[in-house]
Amino acid sequence: MVAFEHPHPHGALAPTAHLELPFFDDAHRALANGLVAWTHEQKVGESDDRAACKEWVQRLGAAGWLRYCVPEAHGGALPALDSRALVILRETLAYHSPLADFAFAMQGLGSGAITLAGTPAQQARYLSAVATGEKIAAFALSEPEAGSDVAAMATQAVQTGSGWALNGCKTWISNGDLADFYVVFAKTDPGAGARGISAFIVDAGTPGLDSSAHIQVMAPHPLATLAFNNCAVGTDALLGPVNGGFKLAMRTLDIFRASVAAAALGMARRAFAEAVTHAKTRKMFGQTLGDFQLTQAKLGEMSALIDAAALLTYRAAWQRDCSATQGAGTPAYTAAAASAKLTATENAQRVIDMALQMFGGRGVQVGQTIEHLYRDIRSLRIYEGASEVQLLILGKNALK
Known part of the structure; x- marks a missing residue:
């Protein structure tokens, strides 16, 4: 299937009259109108959801729309993440193609914790590449026995002489086996519940990370289970403070x-x-x-x-x-x-x-x-x- 066909000429463009509401300013309205015109020109074959997501990320990056996922200091369109811009972008993209919306949203969600808590080096390494579509992002929080109950997660990160070793399993991970990096949440103090969770940036291809178990769902989009088996990352992979991961996940x-x-x-x-x-x-x-x-x-x-x-x-x-x-x-x-x-x-x-x-x-x-x-x-x-x-x-x- 191609991103939703528009059989009727007057139904081809997403409506924007609602943006006259006082919640928005002229910059938001200009963003919406520009995006509506752009989506009307996009035809992406979506029979292969993974290939389609890659193509959407590339197109969204080339057109500059992914720049709204990161702050201006790292190639973003605005000084800071703007919720109204994100709302306009997601509403308009979902009107045209839910898969295009998914591709955009995961760039923001997958890199959001780095925007909030990353070191200057982490932000420089990942955020600009997210904004251009060069790197695909993912957010790895859920587990087989820890969905809504985040504090029940069992994945652990143990400090080693050279960094951290991750062991455990994450599932329902959007962009799983497609992403270039994952923001992964793991227990660093297993007895402390939500107060014992930390966040890490794990690059795809890191030894000990297996993302090959794809998950098929009723509305196809890239999902996978991530298995961590003594997955070794450096000290520079820690994102935010030790045991500060739960608050960071919730803020994101x-x-x-x-x-x-x-x-x-x-x-x-x-x-x-x-x-x-x-x-x-x-x-x-x-x-x-x-x-x-x-x-x-x-x-x-x-x-x-x-x-x-x-x-x-x-x-x-x-x-x-x-x-x-x-x-x-x-x-x-x-x-x-x-x-x-x-x-x-x-x-x-x-x-x-x-x-x-x-x-x-x-x-x-x-x-x-x-x-x-x-x-x-x-x-x-x-x-x-x-x-x-x-x-x-x-x-x-x-x-x-």
Whole structure:
């Protein structure tokens, strides 16, 4: 499959009217319009997800879009990571191709911890290469028995005379066996729970790292299990302070959580655009599908669900940018990002399901845009903090 085909000329471009909302400024609107025009020109074959991801990274890097994943000091487009820019980029890319969004997002998430806590040497070595697409990044946190419960991770890093030795297993790792480097989280004090986790930068090809076990999922994108068997890294591989890895992981995820909501929003907007076009053109019983009140009511519900998700998503991104001097992890922002991620992903699932129902049999035909979206959206309710985790964050925040 080629990145979503655009069978209808007026449905070819992602909508940008919502960017007139006061959360954004003129620079954000210019970014959005430029990206919409660029995506319209991109045709990438996606039957091989790994080859497609490599191609998307190369294209996004060559066009300068990956520069929004790193700060200006290291080849980035802006002085610091800007949540609203990330939201615009992910929403627009997901509208065009969820795989393009994935390729972009992993460059940011995979290098985010280096932006936050890397030494000048680490930042110089990795961030500029991420911004150009020369290096593909990955974030290795999850384990077979440690997903939402990060503190339960079993991978360990033991100090040696020349650095550290890593042993254990990471799984569900996006860009696994594709990345040029991994930010890996491991226990350096096994008895200390979350307070005993440290972060390390591990280059692909390091002896003792096996990333060959690929994972196949319903919406194909590069995933793998990483096995560490006395994987030796130098002292310069430690990222941030010893035993500071849990906070670093949470800070990194916090920055990008609102952008996950934006990706869901982009998919929902695309499904809605496809549904509207279909309703206007599908002939039934001597009229169009859109002439039926039942169809109009469904479109109305989809529109309201999208607007609700958009407002929460943009608010969270705006809130983080406005409070950047206080740090990304302020309680107000954390709650806002949780609310956005929860609502946008759950609402997008409902919107896409309603759109598929409107297409009838064609909606489940393999290769159709709606069928692809139906598979693509499902994982967003799980990764980077499942919906249930977001509910817990919001519930605990309410009790405070």
